[in-house]
Amino acid sequence: MYRYDEFDREFVAARVDQFRDQVARRLDGELSEDEFKPLRLMNGVYLQLHAYMLRVAIPYGTLSGRQMRMLGHIARTYDRGYGHFTTRQNIQFNWPRLTDIPAILTELASVEMHAIQTSGNCIRNVTTDHFAGVARDEIADPRVYAEILRQWSSLHPEFTFLPRKFKIAITGAAHDRAAIQVHDIGLQLKRNDKGETGFAVYVGGGQGRTPMIAKLVRDFLPEQDLIAYTEAILRVYNLYGRRDNKYKARIKILVHETGIDELRKDIEAEFERIRDGVLHLPKADIEAIDSYFAPPQWRDLPDHSEKLEAARKADRAFDRWVANNVDEHRAPGHAIVTVSLKPVGGPPGDATARQLEVLADLGERYSHDELRISHEQNVILPHVAKDDLPALYEALKAEDLATGNAGLIGDIIACPGLDYCALANARSIPVAQRLSEHFEATGQEQEIGDLKIKISGCINACGHHHVGHIGILGVDRKGEEFYQITLGGSADEHTAIGEIVGPGFSADEVVGAVGKIVDTYLGLRQSREETFLDAWRRVGQQPFKEALYG
Amino acid sequence: MKIITANRLSDGVVVYLTANGWVSHIASASVLHAADAIEAGLAAAARAIANREVIDVAAIDVTLNESNHPVPVRLRERIRAYGPTVDYGEAARQRLAA
Numbered sequence A: 001m002y003r004y005d006e007f008d009r010e011f012v013a014a015r016v017d018q019f020r021d022q023v024a025r026r027l028d029g030e031l032s033e034d035e036f037k038p039l040r041l042m043n044g045v046y047l048q049l050h051a052y053m054l055r056v057a058i059p060y061g062t063l064s065g066r067q068m069r070m071l072g073h074i075a076r077t078y079d080r081g082y083g084h085f086t087t088r089q090n091i092q093f094n095w096p097r098l099t100d101i102p103a104i105l106t107e108l109a110s111v112e113m114h115a116i117q118t119s120g121n122c123i124r125n126v127t128t129d130h131f132a133g134v135a136r137d138e139i140a141d142p143r144v145y146a147e148i149l150r151q152w153s154s155l156h157p158e159f160t161f162l163p164r165k166f167k168i169a170i171t172g173a174a175h176d177r178a179a180i181q182v183h184d185i186g187l188q189l190k191r192n193d194k195g196e197t198g199f200a201v202y203v204g205g206g207q208g209r210t211p212m213i214a215k216l217v218r219d220f221l222p223e224q225d226l227i228a229y230t231e232a233i234l235r236v237y238n239l240y241g242r243r244d245n246k247y248k249a250r251i252k253i254l255v256h257e258t259g260i261d262e263l264r265k266d267i268e269a270e271f272e273r274i275r276d277g278v279l280h281l282p283k284a285d286i287e288a289i290d291s292y293f294a295p296p297q298w299r300d301l302p303d304h305s306e307k308l309e310a311a312r313k314a315d316r317a318f319d320r321w322v323a324n325n326v327d328e329h330r331a332p333g334h335a336i337v338t339v340s341l342k343p344v345g346g347p348p349g350d351a352t353a354r355q356l357e358v359l360a361d362l363g364e365r366y367s368h369d370e371l372r373i374s375h376e377q378n379v380i381l382p383h384v385a386k387d388d389l390p391a392l393y394e395a396l397k398a399e400d401l402a403t404g405n406a407g408l409i410g411d412i413i414a415c416p417g418l419d420y421c422a423l424a425n426a427r428s429i430p431v432a433q434r435l436s437e438h439f440e441a442t443g444q445e446q447e448i449g450d451l452k453i454k455i456s457g458c459i460n461a462c463g464h465h466h467v468g469h470i471g472i473l474g475v476d477r478k479g480e481e482f483y484q485i486t487l488g489g490s491a492d493e494h495t496a497i498g499e500i501v502g503p504g505f506s507a508d509e510v511v512g513a514v515g516k517i518v519d520t521y522l523g524l525r526q527s528r529e530e531t532f533l534d535a536w537r538r539v540g541q542q543p544f545k546e547a548l549y550g
Numbered sequence B: 001m002k003i004i005t006a007n008r009l010s011d012g013v014v015v016y017l018t019a020n021g022w023v024s025h026i027a028s029a030s031v032l033h034a035a036d037a038i039e040a041g042l043a044a045a046a047r048a049i050a051n052r053e054v055i056d057v058a059a060i061d062v063t064l065n066e067s068n069h070p071v072p073v074r075l076r077e078r079i080r081a082y083g084p085t086v087d088y089g090e091a092a093r094q095r096l097a098a
């Protein structure tokens, strides 16, 4: 796993000292709120409805047991005993005191963690596929390139005050698990005819008020040119991006207004100018970073596990959990485990201090001291021996962490919404809770299969509603919470923005409306193999509209 | 009918203006009827900002409940006043485990 070098350590320590000083100056009046706000935002500190909120970076979603344990410690010591994992593979603490934040950052720095690049108009921390390094279909480990981009972007003076925030995502395989086409830059690792590693580069995707799917700007970018090309894109954006209007400042608007062909010319011209300069990445540098992500020493195991099969036969709940929450691993006899943070009726993405600490222990014991956070707000144990799955399941069950619903309708993404967020129009969490209870009560969850519901409490779309198979957007209609439903969105290699199905629903009506949509799907699908999304693509909105509005 | 609310600078806690400074319980907030009373409240809040007591000041609409205590009109402000409408942390976990 990536370890800090001396430079990283000094840089983070210096930032903590600087912020401690800034907080002190704010409290004794030397800095006004107007002066302090951009500084606190550069260190992940927001003001929400009830308190400050601290967003801590989990670069490319990877962390060790020691780091996870520290998150539990912070939740217990400085917060209200829990944390919330976000769709950007970060964790948020909802109740820290401003006066405690320098101490929290010092504790985080002791385990090589920080809150840098989690807010502000900078290049945000780069997200990747949560199965990086272990997926069977992977071309190369995307975290290597995420780390290269982190090193390049963290201190880049030119890109610290961009027109708006800037998000980059990388997927290691043709199957996109990182939603790259709804990012400012999306990178898909691939090989060319000569077997060289590189990227398909997408630019100008995003969600929010004006959702857009990224455009392919280059079909193959050699890996050595990653930084030069990214810098070329950022330069063109920095030059032409709309600083005059917050709502038009993202690169997606530039791509949309200028056109990808025109923009490609500018990007390629800038790239040609700088590609052979200092930004060219020597092979040795890539290999050096790559060695940090070298896989652990997996045990030499047969792929088939008798122990696992026997346990599956003996326990139906375990069998269901394996079917939904366990994925194929690169190494024979191993598996990737998704620990669902979506218990029926629970707040999506939350984990208590104790659960964080137990997950740290289980990561150390069963997953070569490695854990991941997915953008779907779950925790991944990436290296579990199949023989260990029954024991791991029992340990998770004892902590209420064994919900067997990964990828199913109960595995809902939801942003904090109006229960916490100062920008929200409506609540998200109670809607998610009631939906998961509804589908538990109807017993339909397994029957429905692969169906992703995503909920945002406002148009900023942190809950990714635009790309939910069923998307739910909270709006404020004359002081009442209303929910607009979109259908047909998707965030994989066939990314699509969901279409509004019709007029919105009140808080009382929305669960019933989703129930009708699901029943309609079950009634019209051609077989169990035809997923909700496939069926929707075949039949379109009409049958769903009829079911909802008659 | 309005009350003045803000977040405390040091810890972000939601607070309300009374005749004797800021309190965290909405029930004790001073209810302001006349325009000049609201203006005076906002002026007091501006001084509190300058004194580094609070940030993010707003005058919000309220009604009175049967105990004559102010209750915010907007859901957002009710959630600020009474906390998230969902349980969290160990309380949520224990409810789910039960």
Ligand code: SF4
Residues within 6 Å of the ligand: A415, A416, A417, A418, A421, A422, A423, A424, A425, A456, A457, A458, A459, A460, A461, A462, A463
């Ligand atoms: S989508 Fe809106 S309500 Fe939800 S977290 Fe983002 S800004 Fe807040």
